[in-house]
Amino acid sequence: xxxxxxxxxxxxxxxxxxxxxxxxxxxxxxxxxxxxxxxxxxxxxxxxxxxxxxxxxxxxxxxxxxxxxxxxxxxxxxxxxxxxxxxxxxxxxxxxxxxxxxxxxxxxxxxxxxxxxxxxxxxxxxxxxxxxxxxxxxxxxxxxxxxxxxxxxxxxxxxxxxxxxxxxxxxxxxxxxx
Numbered sequence: 001x002x003x004x005x006x007x008x009x010x011x012x013x014x015x016x017x018x019x020x021x022x023x024x025x026x027x028x029x030x031x032x033x034x035x036x037x038x039x040x041x042x043x044x045x046x047x048x049x050x051x052x053x054x055x056x057x058x059x060x061x062x063x064x065x066x067x068x069x070x071x072x073x074x075x076x077x078x079x080x081x082x083x084x085x086x087x088x089x090x091x092x093x094x095x096x097x098x099x100x101x102x103x104x105x106x107x108x109x110x111x112x113x114x115x116x117x118x119x120x121x122x123x124x125x126x127x128x129x130x131x132x133x134x135x136x137x138x139x140x141x142x143x144x145x146x147x148x149x150x151x152x153x154x155x156x157x158x159x160x161x162x163x164x165x166x167x168x169x170x171x172x173x174x175x176x177x178x
Contacts, residue, residue, distance in 0.1 A: 004108045005049050005070045006079075008036055008117055011106070013080065013099035015121040026095040027060065029071060031132050034062045034161075036120050038139045041166040045176075048113060055161040057145050061136045062161045071097065079104055140166050 002010075012032050016024045024032075034055055040048035047053075055062035074080040079101050087094040106114065124132060136142060141161045149156050168176075 002074075002105060002108060003070065004113070005033065005053055005066065006074055007104070007106045007109050008033060008048070009067070009070055009074060010079065010099055010104045011109075011114070011117050012121055012125070013097060015118065015125050017099065019125050021125070023096040023098040025129070026068075026071065026097065027129060028132065029097060030063050030067050031061060031136050032121065032124060033064065033067050034136060035124055035139070036117055037163060038141065038166055039120050040116065041163055042140075042169050043172055044116070045168045045172070047163070048116070055141075055163065057142075057156050057159040057161060059155070059157065061133055062142065 009029055012029060013024055016022075016028075033049075033053075037047065037049055037053065037055075040046060049066075053064055053066045055064045071080065071082070075082045075097075079099070081098045081100045083096050084093040085096050109117070124135060127135065137146065141163055144162065144165055145156055145159060148159075
């Protein structure tokens with residue numbers, strides 16, 4: 001049995017393949033899951049993955065132990081293949097991930113959640129690493145952390161990213177109020 005988070009990772013890997021990306025890096029998966037969660041809170045007013053998934057401030061933006069664990073579980077169950085590839089541009093190995101099974105049961109996600117995830121991925125799956133990182137840093141929680149960092153004069157590594165600070169989109173709030 002898979003979790004919503006694991007299913008979202010599988011959907012992202014499949015969407016990447018549909019967009020000509022043979023695999024996604026660990027960085028891409030982390031940032032895409034972060035964007036799915038932040039957009040869920042912004043446009044639906046709720047967490048898609050629940051309170052069990054947290055993100056913390058890292059050198060290259062938000063990371064999540066729970067996303068790492070979900071990836072590892074998918075690899076351990078033979079659903080996702082992982083390998084390292086040389087990345088001269090970055091200077092560190094790229095951790096590549098590819099969906100290797102087409103029969104993944106996507107039963108934890110509702111139809112509405114699947115459509116929502118697909119929509120978010122459509123917006124971001126084609127971005128290069130630099131652009132994806134830029135979008136992540138423009139989200140409300142990361143902007144708040146960056147403002148705090150400017151005040152204290154250093155990076156607040158390992159600071160929990162406050163996803164509860166995400167305001168409901170004004171158009172959505174207006175539609176709900178009617």
